[in-house]
Amino acid sequence: MCFYDQIKQTCNCYKWSHFRQHCSKEYRTGETCGMKLVMQTVKGEEKCRICTKIDTKKRAIRREQDKIKRWKREPNRSASIEKAESEILRHEVDLYHLEEDRLRKQGML
Known part of the structure; x- marks a missing residue:
């Protein structure tokens, strides 16, 4: 469960943004575990x-x-x-x- 930013667009759709932090389950350097959790939600200025x-x-x-x-x-x-x-x-x-x-x-x- 690695953490990513999330963008909320004006149409209320979401998309993943930048990677922020590794979780404790990932033991390989530079790899992510594949599960995404939201670190913070940023408001976008356009529709998807x-x-x-x-x-x-x-x-x-x-x-x-x-x-x-x-x-x-x-x-x-x-x-x-x-x-x-x-x-x-x-x-x-x-x-x-x-x-x-x-x-x-x-x-x-």
Whole structure:
């Protein structure tokens, strides 16, 4: 059980930071035992990589939905609407996988 700093980001996700102290169970010089304990928590100033990607996907979905609303008022736009709907579906699948990754990462802490 070695001690590390922990960064709490603005999205309430955590990540490990610098190694601080060896535990008493580790007897090899320069090695860590593999278990991580928090020495101190430092507040970060930005969102994590996964949450940033989630925000980007949500903006892309909103943008495509706005296009569809606009195109439904215009005639002869069915192909554009279908393409935008397929893009929304692709973004939603990516969003689902990103949220799974975020939950998996939070469960590991």
